[in-house]
Amino acid sequence: MPPDPQPLWIDSHAHLTMFEDHEVAAALERAAEQGVGGVLVPATGPADLTRTIELAAAWPGRLVAAVGVHPHDASSLDSTVKERLERALGEGCVVAVGEIGLDYHYLRSPREDQLQALDWQLDLARGAGLPVVLHNRESWPDLESRLARHRGVLRGVCHSFTEGPAEAVRVVDHGLLVGVSGMVTFKGAHNIREMVGALSPSQVLVETDSPYLAPVPHRGRRNEPSYVVHVGEALSEIWGVASAEVATASTRSFREVFALPREWPGNLA
16 A cells, blocks of 8 residues: 655745745755645845745745735834835735734834834735734734724734634634744643644644744754644644644645645645
């Protein structure tokens, strides 16, 4: 009897703009060896917007892009940057608005700037009919109030979500998916494992958030898309299902939320 086919994984969040070009090619080759066929590359602001699009355009069967201004850079969202984002939405490789959201831990941009930037970009996504990739850190009440305003018309993912089970269920209630990163493998991350337990495989996207948050057994190293398999394996243990089931559910949900065809990603050979 032939062996079961290797499950197909998609890394729903990896900052490949933080890799050199030759490193991207090598990382994608290692990812393919592990059955990781596709990656979403989010922009964080004006500095990496162009390269995000260029990377995704260079790997059409493997990469797609999200374009947006991260809350750290919210103060940079002036009329010029807004025009750049609006033009970027016309690129074929761009499938979402992101990485956008709120971060009250570092406050590298003032709260008011973050809220204004988020509101404008949520409206941008709605107008374009695109999903969003959301960042949240110590800002859940304000983020949820924004999600409530767009309830029923906004889709996307709260990436690398670290709130509790109740908040994760609220994310799903608002029509979004929950992104789970390598933190689920960390010894002290009981809250994330509890959160995952309150969800089903169809409600979750797996991600690395490369080059950050490398999962066990690679913790302390630079993260990369091939490691998303370890995230999926951790989820399979929590849910008591085969890792292939996790891969199938996450990949299906990724294609649905980002409106990608069943044949994406392309052949890994």
